[in-house]
Amino acid sequence: MGKTLSIALFCVVMMFLLFKENEAGPEVAALEANYLPMFGVTQGSLRPQDCSPRCTTRCSATAYKKPCMFFCQKCCAKCLCVPAGTYGNKQSCPCYNNWKTKRGGPKCP
Numbered sequence: 001m002g003k004t005l006s007i008a009l010f011c012v013v014m015m016f017l018l019f020k021e022n023e024a025g026p027e028v029a030a031l032e033a034n035y036l037p038m039f040g041v042t043q044g045s046l047r048p049q050d051c052s053p054r055c056t057t058r059c060s061a062t063a064y065k066k067p068c069m070f071f072c073q074k075c076c077a078k079c080l081c082v083p084a085g086t087y088g089n090k091q092s093c094p095c096y097n098n099w100k101t102k103r104g105g106p107k108c109p
Contacts, residue, residue: 044079044080044081044093044095045080045081046076046080046081046082047080048076048077048080050076051072051073051076051077051082052073054072054076054082055068055069055072055073055076055082056069057082057086058072058082058083058085058086058109059072059086059109060086061086061087062086062109068109071107071108071109072108072109074107074108075095075096075099075107075108075109076096078095078099079093079095079096079099079108081093081095081096082096083096083097090106090108096108
């Protein structure tokens with residue numbers, strides 16, 4: 001009897017919390033939809049599986065494709081965004097733009 005009561009109480013509490021979360025508004029729901037705890041970031045709208053094609057485009061004009069792809073994918077996994085084009089436009093992705101090497105140079109291509 002006590003176990004059944006505990007399960008019922010747990011279900012009621014979970015339903016209350018679920019309905020309470022939905023009252024937070026669309027802004028909070030949109031932020032939570034972009035949050036991926038495994039990467040620890042909330043920025044960007046890409047999913048990790050979208051990084052490879054975006055980085056292929058980003059690195060298409062360089063002579064150093066292998067290192068470009070390595071760092072682009074690393075940056076995309078962290079920032080969940082890749083700037084448009086093959087060069088520049090980093091202002092559209094602040095995380096990608098502001099991630100620096102130990103020496104202070106840009107980490108992301």
